[in-house]
Amino acid sequence: MTTLHPTSPHPLVSIAGLNHWFGRGDQRRQVLYQLHLTLNPGEMVLLSGPSGCGKTTLLTLIGALRTVQNGSVEVLGEQLLKARKSVQQRVRRQMGIIFQQHNLLRCLTAAQNVQMGADLVPGLSFGQRRQRSIDLLAEMGLKDHHGKLPSALSGGQCQRVAIARALAANPRVLLADEPTAALDRRTGREVVELLKRMATHHHCAVLMVTHDPRILDVADRLLQMEDGRLTTAQAALQA
Amino acid sequence: MKFGLRRQIPLAWCLLTRQPGRLAVALAGICFAGMLMFLQLGFRDALFDASIAIHRLFNADVVLISSTSSSSISMEPFPKRRLFQAASWPEVESISPVRWGLLVWKNPETGSPRGILAVGFDPDDDILSLEGLAEQKKGLQLDQRVLYDRLSRPEFGPVEDWLKSGRTVTAEVRNVRVQVDGLVELGVSFGADGNLLTSNRTFNRLLGSADGSSTSIELGLIRLVPGADPKTVATVLKNALPNDVQVLTKSEFLAFEQDYWRSSTSIGFIFNLGAAMGLVVGAVVVYQILFSDVVDHLPEYATLKAMGYSSMNLVTVILQESLLLAGFGYIPAFFAGKGIYGLTRSATNLPIGMSSRMAVFVFAMIFTMCVISGLLAMGKLRDADPAEIF
Ligand SMILES: Nc1ncnc2c1ncn2[C@@H]1O[C@H](COP(=O)(O)OP(=O)(O)OP(=O)(O)O)[C@@H](O)[C@H]1O
Ligand SMILES: [Mg+2]
Numbered sequence: 001m002t003t004l005h006p007t008s009p010h011p012l013v014s015i016a017g018l019n020h021w022f023g024r025g026d027q028r029r030q031v032l033y034q035l036h037l038t039l040n041p042g043e044m045v046l047l048s049g050p051s052g053c054g055k056t057t058l059l060t061l062i063g064a065l066r067t068v069q070n071g072s073v074e075v076l077g078e079q080l081l082k083a084r085k086s087v088q089q090r091v092r093r094q095m096g097i098i099f100q101q102h103n104l105l106r107c108l109t110a111a112q113n114v115q116m117g118a119d120l121v122p123g124l125s126f127g128q129r130r131q132r133s134i135d136l137l138a139e140m141g142l143k144d145h146h147g148k149l150p151s152a153l154s155g156g157q158c159q160r161v162a163i164a165r166a167l168a169a170n171p172r173v174l175l176a177d178e179p180t181a182a183l184d185r186r187t188g189r190e191v192v193e194l195l196k197r198m199a200t201h202h203h204c205a206v207l208m209v210t211h212d213p214r215i216l217d218v219a220d221r222l223l224q225m226e227d228g229r230l231t232t233a234q235a236a237l238q239a
Numbered sequence: 240m241k242f243g244l245r246r247q248i249p250l251a252w253c254l255l256t257r258q259p260g261r262l263a264v265a266l267a268g269i270c271f272a273g274m275l276m277f278l279q280l281g282f283r284d285a286l287f288d289a290s291i292a293i294h295r296l297f298n299a300d301v302v303l304i305s306s307t308s309s310s311s312i313s314m315e316p317f318p319k320r321r322l323f324q325a326a327s328w329p330e331v332e333s334i335s336p337v338r339w340g341l342l343v344w345k346n347p348e349t350g351s352p353r354g355i356l357a358v359g360f361d362p363d364d365d366i367l368s369l370e371g372l373a374e375q376k377k378g379l380q381l382d383q384r385v386l387y388d389r390l391s392r393p394e395f396g397p398v399e400d401w402l403k404s405g406r407t408v409t410a411e412v413r414n415v416r417v418q419v420d421g422l423v424e425l426g427v428s429f430g431a432d433g434n435l436l437t438s439n440r441t442f443n444r445l446l447g448s449a450d451g452s453s454t455s456i457e458l459g460l461i462r463l464v465p466g467a468d469p470k471t472v473a474t475v476l477k478n479a480l481p482n483d484v485q486v487l488t489k490s491e492f493l494a495f496e497q498d499y500w501r502s503s504t505s506i507g508f509i510f511n512l513g514a515a516m517g518l519v520v521g522a523v524v525v526y527q528i529l530f531s532d533v534v535d536h537l538p539e540y541a542t543l544k545a546m547g548y549s550s551m552n553l554v555t556v557i558l559q560e561s562l563l564l565a566g567f568g569y570i571p572a573f574f575a576g577k578g579i580y581g582l583t584r585s586a587t588n589l590p591i592g593m594s595s596r597m598a599v600f601v602f603a604m605i606f607t608m609c610v611i612s613g614l615l616a617m618g619k620l621r622d623a624d625p626a627e628i629f
Contacts, residue, residue: 059629063545092545095547097545105542107258116248116250120547
């Protein structure tokens with residue numbers, strides 16, 4: 001097993017010998033080969049690679065959105081190999097996910113969308129969760145927009161609401177799949193910087209898939225993937 | 240986890256109210272279904288109720304009818320002697336022979352013929368507990384006099400108006416001229432859309448008896464001495480009398496008439512079918528609305544799953560949507576139903592109205608309809624796969 005940060009005592013995510021196949025019978029095709037990877041608290045790791053190399057598949061496996069078939073995937077102390085639905089759900093609640101599309105609920109206001117994330121946090125009253133949602137939106141620079149429906153917001157604003165929603169559940173890991181793909185260059189850059197700031201502020205590790213070479217500099221660590229294999233195991237950037 | 244119980248964003252409510260067009264269609268569908276059910280079931284009950292309106296009023300504990308009579312529209316004659324035989328029992332206090340039949344009445348204005356239910360009785364007897372009858376029945380002592388039901392259908396002629404304007408109203412019944420002496424209030428039913436009351440003698444004359452006598456009757460009313468049990472007496476009489484008559488207690492007589500309309504005709508079935516059609520149409524509309532709602536929001540529902548919401552949470556949202564729809568669709572349906580009943584009452588004189596039993600029943604049907612539609616639409620939620628939204 002290749003441990004990337006051997007000094008770190010409790011990695012949030014540790015993957016060893018992960019293989020994944022799609023399809024059945026003749027159609028069965030391997031897309032991930034013997035992956036080893038760890039994600040430590042507070043890190044921001046960027047994953048890039050050519051289209052179809054398996055980045056999204058890896059992300060859905062870590063996010064407990066897909067059943068792990070082979071190898072070990074330990075996330076927040078839970079083994080996801082052939083994990084049950086209840087385990088998957090528990091892991092999902094402790095992770096924030098940001099998609100290429102914002103996927104906000106169209107019928108809810110910005111604040112209500114964020115609160116859909118906050119509602120997953122146990123122990124807080126409705127009012128506290130509501131306040132938390134409004135505060136998060138303010139941190140995302142959307143102070144005056146919390147009563148607006150997604151249709152009244154720009155793409156960048158929607159993506160920022162989506163980030164606030166992902167952070168609202170107090171996640172320890174944030175998974176993002178090309179969150180800037182649907183945005184123009186400048187907005188994309190802003191959103192990523194905001195994401196980084198928020199992740200640091202909320203002590204949240206980030207694993208982000210991106211194609212965008214201009215934002216690679218925000219990463220603490222870069223991962224390169226090709227044909228289902230991690231090629232550059234480590235490429236620390238001097239920020 | 241107490242997750243489902245605490246206050247959360249009212250997602251079902253927001254889904255419905257922030258898509259007003261869709262909500263309006265769903266509510267219209269439910270309202271339509273409810274209205275149709277109120278209409279059909281209301282008519283059914285009113286008609287069954289009306290079919291025994293006059294039966295209820297008979298002043299009797301036990302009744303005799305011919306064993307070949309099957310309902311008020313096919314009352315067969317039986318020997319009057321049977322009633323006199325019954326009168327010899329010590330439990331019997333008094334008896335009243337009654338004639339009963341559908342006779343052809345000619346509209347006094349237009350002359351067009353129509354069958355009217357005529358009931359003939361001895362004006363000295365007190366056979367119907369009907370308002371205004373006691374004072375007016377003395378007039379029936381005279382021959383060729385009748386009392387006319389003012390709730391009869393207007394096709395029988397403007398009898399009430401003429402009478403009230405002081406005119407003498409005469410009409411032909413089976414080609415015999417009779418004079419309307421007064422008005423009573425009975426109401427129409429399946430069997431009769433008009434009623435008239437007259438004396439035994441006049442009735443017999445209408446049937447062609449020159450001296451107004453007859454040895455046959457269609458209905459024998461028997462009143463018992465206080466304390467006698469109608470059921471026991473009916474059983475005794477049943478065993479004692481020849482089997483050309485049926486002996487019924489009054490409640491059996493009511494049931495006998497209603498059973499005919501319920502089981503020997505398809506009236507009940509037709510109305511139930513009408514109500515079921517409403518239910519099906521409503522269910523299809525609600526299902527369509529909820530189904531397209533789920534389909535339109537699949538990526539959003541998948542996102543909720545990816546965030547850690549369980550399938551149960553989403554199922555609950557759809558269920559809440561269907562319950563909200565049921566509640567909000569029922570309210571206009573209820574008032575529309577009330578309105579329809581009011582209109583029907585004034586147009587047909589049918590005893591139709593919003594009973595609490597009906598209100599609850601239709602609500603239960605709408606509720607069931609919405610829940611079933613919701614359950615069917617939920618199947619589509621399985622397609623919300625959080626792994627496929629990237
Ligand atoms: N549900 C699926 N069934 C079958 N094959 C799939 C499925 N999802 C992905 N694949 C295949 O697996 C491989 C990896 O897909 P994946 O989506 O992980 O790539 P990616 O690196 O995210 O690509 P992109 O940069 O275009 O998003 C691809 O060849 C793809 O065709
Ligand atoms: Mg991808």
